[in-house]
Amino acid sequence: MIFTRLPFIGQCVILLLFLLVCGWISLFSWSVITVTPLDALHALYNMNEDSIAQHIVHDLRFPRVLIGIMVGANLAAAGVIMQGLTQNPLASPSVLGINAGAALGMATVSSLAPWFGLLGTSVAAMIGGGVAWAFVMLLGSAWRSGNEHGRLVLAGVAISALCAALTKAVIIIAEDQAAGVLTWLAGSLTDARWQTFDALWPVCLIGLVGAMLISPTLNLLQLGDDNAKNLGVSLMWVKLGGSFLVLLLVGSAISSVGAIGFVGLLVPHMARMLTGQDHRKFLPIAMILGACLVVLSDTVSRAIIYPAETPAGAILALIGAPFFIYLVRKRTL
């Protein structure tokens, strides 16, 4: 493939251009009120206050694209960190129970304990995800060196199943709130607005910069825990710091758009196929790829049963599952 032979900067530029085009298409495509490609540009540069089309681009579509980009980058970065920390190719927010835990946290708060509403559902999602992640790490004994890879995944699957079952129970008990929780579980960018953007970007920035900073250490971890220790890595701090970053990235992403799976699992592998094993290189590539993937699936989600919308999370699962099978067949895992 020509792409893999390009220098790193070249790869980044091409992917960024691709992301820009995806974003632009997403601004005007499949709208019930006609939005022209030019409207999409005008709305960004000099907005005509009277045009509904430009209002739609400015108030609905543009924040949606930006949030899609951030969520994609967040989840991809979280996937890279998790896979680096645990040395497990299957590690990702959805496999290791963070999504399920966050869902349980949200469902519990919105249906059973409304008094918690003061803190908001995003905090609940983060707490739920954090608790689930801690349990998985403990059960899978990820803190011990030389752990078995299978054990961590099994712990993740078990905790996910437990959380999913409890979430269902909560939904059944408080049926009123079920529709909202179900929308959230499917993961959709429909309600992404400027407020969501304002809440998301600071956390997202800290998380992504942190991920870039931790990436050289992730390279060292690849050598095995003992070698990394000899090279001066404090395993305890790296793992704690990495877990905190993961929670920050995943928590902020899924609390703003809902449980979007597969990005964290797939994109690191795609990026590794493109650039090789160096975390300093494939982490940025993974972020851009993740952003492209989420923006694209959000665009497709509007097209499938136009004019109604399908949740973007469902589209990602549709794209993700076959690609994952392909990866397994290619034995790149």
Added chain:
Amino acid sequence: MKRVLSITLSVLVLCFSFSTTALAAAENAVNNSVEDSKGTFSLDYIPQRIVVLELSFVDALAAVGVSPVGIADDKDPDRILKEIRDEIGAWTSVGTRSQPSLETISALKPDLIIADISRHEGVYADLQKIAPTLILPSRRATYEENLQATAIIGKAIGKDQEMQARLKKHAQVMSDFAQQLPTGKEVQFGVARDDALFLHTADSYAGGVIRALGLKNANTGRSDDAYRQTSLEQFLAVNPDYFIVGNYVTPSIIDKWKKEPLWSVLKAAKNHHIYSVNPNTWSRCRGIISAETMGQDLIRVFSANQ
């Protein structure tokens, strides 16, 4: 002699009473046979202990003055409209409509269960083990389908004549309301939750009532579903003249949308034609009594306008 006479008399009386009950039973068996969503349903007695698993069936029973012993009221008696609560006696809650408690239902020893084909088809066999089960459309059903279901219930509980009379009166009431309402105005109803708006399309119960009152449904695009989740962008495309909203929670998503600049582009928002109503009446009850209440709501809306 006296003794013989009294024996013959009592035998005669017994014979007579038997024959009348047998006759009545035979008559009922013929009368009560109805077609429900699963085929022919018949009872050979007048049910006394009825359990209903959807709110529209409570409405139907209340319309002919019959009280159910158990209702799947989602453990919230206020889900039954006050107009209906006044008509019926005390009942036992049998849980939620989506997950009614089979234990509670069988503890009530019902002699008839009325279930919804959309929600309860999965437990139809279990319900039948408890009591004869009449299964009819309610959720996602249209206004016309609901009227038919109401007529079927009337027949099945042996109150065919009363129910027909009530339905005739209902048609009269609705056409009287239609007289008082402007014709051809576009009205859209939707229920708002915390994070989602569901529009009730032309195929929904509320859509049918709106048409029956001589008003028009807004065009919601593809019409293959009674309830459609709608984003603000899609709602802008529907852009109804009048928007009636039932808030399941407050503040609902509508309150969030009201703060956005795009909201003011809506025709209904510009002309202040947004009204909030009781979502239990407009969305959950789906019966003739609630349809009449909806008519009164609309008359209030349009008279406030003039």
